[in-house]
Amino acid sequence: MKTALITGISGQDGSYLAELLLRHQGYGNVIGLTRRKSNPDTVNLKELVDHPSTLLVEGDLEDGGFLSQLFSIYKIDECYNLAAQSFVAYSFKNPIGTLMANTLGTMNLLEAIRHHSPETRFFQASTSEMYGGFHNDPMSEKHDFHPRSPYGTSKLAAYWHTVNMREAFGLFACNGILFNHESPRRGSDFVTQKIVRGAAAYKIWKDSGDGSEIPLLRLGNLEAKRDWGDARDFVRGMWLAIQKDSPGDYVLATGIARTVREFVEIAFRHSSIDTQITWEGEGEQEIGKDPEGRTVIAVDSQFYRPTEVNALLGDWTRAREELDWKPEISFDETVNDMVQAALERAG
Ligand code: NAP
Ligand code: GDD
Numbered sequence: 385m386k387t388a389l390i391t392g393i394s395g396q397d398g399s400y401l402a403e404l405l406l407r408h409q410g411y412g413n414v415i416g417l418t419r420r421k422s423n424p425d426t427v428n429l430k431e432l433v434d435h436p437s438t439l440l441v442e443g444d445l446e447d448g449g450f451l452s453q454l455f456s457i458y459k460i461d462e463c464y465n466l467a468a469q470s471f472v473a474y475s476f477k478n479p480i481g482t483l484m485a486n487t488l489g490t491m492n493l494l495e496a497i498r499h500h501s502p503e504t505r506f507f508q509a510s511t512s513e514m515y516g517g518f519h520n521d522p523m524s525e526k527h528d529f530h531p532r533s534p535y536g537t538s539k540l541a542a543y544w545h546t547v548n549m550r551e552a553f554g555l556f557a558c559n560g561i562l563f564n565h566e567s568p569r570r571g572s573d574f575v576t577q578k579i580v581r582g583a584a585a586y587k588i589w590k591d592s593g594d595g596s597e598i599p600l601l602r603l604g605n606l607e608a609k610r611d612w613g614d615a616r617d618f619v620r621g622m623w624l625a626i627q628k629d630s631p632g633d634y635v636l637a638t639g640i641a642r643t644v645r646e647f648v649e650i651a652f653r654h655s656s657i658d659t660q661i662t663w664e665g666e667g668e669q670e671i672g673k674d675p676e677g678r679t680v681i682a683v684d685s686q687f688y689r690p691t692e693v694n695a696l697l698g699d700w701t702r703a704r705e706e707l708d709w710k711p712e713i714s715f716d717e718t719v720n721d722m723v724q725a726a727l728e729r730a731g
Contacts, residue, residue, distance in 0.1 A: 505631075522639060560622050565615045
């Protein structure tokens with residue numbers, strides 16, 4: 385039975401991937417890399433902490449010596465590198481920290497594999513942010529990269545390092561070029577989670593009728609377009625990529641893009657919230673109102689980015705043809721699950 389190492393197991397993708405490997409693919413062991421926290425938040429790890437085949441190991445991707453030790457002690461068949469400073473907006477505030485985790489961290493892992501466990505198969509969570517949003521047609525593995533944030537540049541270096549380790553030393557090292565994917569476990573800073581939690585807070589405020597101040601959802605660029613899929617589909621694509629006979633690089637996407645504005649309208653229209661948003665004003669003055677004319681959403685320039693990726697739309701033909709992968713969870717199901725989870729959390 386196989387042993388997998390998942391970095392970033394406490395994150396959205398890491399926790400779903402661990403559950404997939406243990407529940408559906410019969411892995412003998414999943415080793416999860418976690419960082420020590422003074423107040424551990426194991427909400428994503430609920431099903432994993434007590435699982436007899438899960439081993440949570442405390443450590444940091446920036447600690448190369450520790451990673452080398454890990455690969456010397458355990459026989460690891462597959463390594464999924466999902467750990468990252470993954471928030472694009474924060475990468476402008478902390479570019480060096482972002483590079484340390486995302487680029488140096490990936491290089492540390494690949495060095496540990498190269499020297500201590502060259503048979504380990506390696507999956508790198510690369511990103512559609514590497515494209516920068518300059519292409520009008522759906523982006524495939526053949527399109528050029530032009531990252532627009534320190535996050536994007538850090539991930540691009542890690543992408544090429546992964547390719548180089550494959551070409552130079554014959555490692556089984558593959559990249560998933562992942563377009564945005566969401567779920568109830570999405571981190572609270574990302575726009576979809578912020579929107580569904582805002583919608584849930586509004587609904588609870590409306591139902592309470594207690595005369596308190598209406599919760600205001602502050603957002604940045606409403607026109608940005610993203611190709612939003614579901615994390616539970618994407619972790620299956622990661623697993624399929626590492627099962628191939630030979631390593632490759634694969635776009636995982638849905639081929640449908642929507643604006644942030646559309647996401648807001650859809651989330652608030654959800655049957656549990658049942659609120660039609662209408663818009664007034666323009667740019668930084670724009671607001672969204674509920675049917676009673678109350679301001680529910682305000683555009684706030686603090687959420688604009690110094691350089692924005694305006695639109696991302698993926699072409700996942702290679703993943704379909706070579707991995708037999710396809711997105712199975714519809715956009716509506718993802719939004720539904722996220723809204724329900726946000727309501728439960730807020731309630
Ligand atoms: P996430 O929820 O933000 O999780 C990131 C994980 O990385 C967390 O477990 C975090 O640990 C861990 N981490 C961060 N820095 C670390 C370090 N220096 N050492 C060890 N662990 C560290 O991210 P996600 O949405 O699951 O995404 C998974 C991966 O896919 C990331 O690499 C992301 O960049 C990439 N990606 C995601 C998307 C998407 O739409 N979700 C799209 C393209 C690519 P803590 O819990 O301790 O913070
Ligand atoms: N976070 C956030 N908060 N984004 C906002 C807001 C807001 O209040 N208002 C508008 N946006 C816009 C951003 O400017 C961006 O264009 C879009 O919403 C999506 O932002 P995020 O949800 O933060 O995701 P991202 O696309 O920047 O990055 C995510 O996807 C990448 C793949 O394309 C992350 O998961 C990255 O780790 C991932 O690589």
